[in-house]
Amino acid sequence: MIEESERRRMLRAHSIGSKMIAYLEEIGIERLSDLVGADAETIAMRIDIALGRKHMNHMGVEAIGNLIALSEREEGEAGLR
8 A cells, every 4th residue: 555655746747636646555565765776668568567458558658658767757756865
């Protein structure tokens, strides 16, 4: 389960909403740091498989890409502290 503090962090990414966070939770992603180095297309495919149908379109893939970029920015910033 995604903790509320992680949920708030994820919601800062452009085009990420509560449904996308629920999809990520469904595939076992619980922390923003779980997405560092991830591939948006692969995450989208995992979501489609979990849902049992093709659901993620190019906008969903872009949103996941935004979330991955946020995770990598925050990881980089944490390393500078």
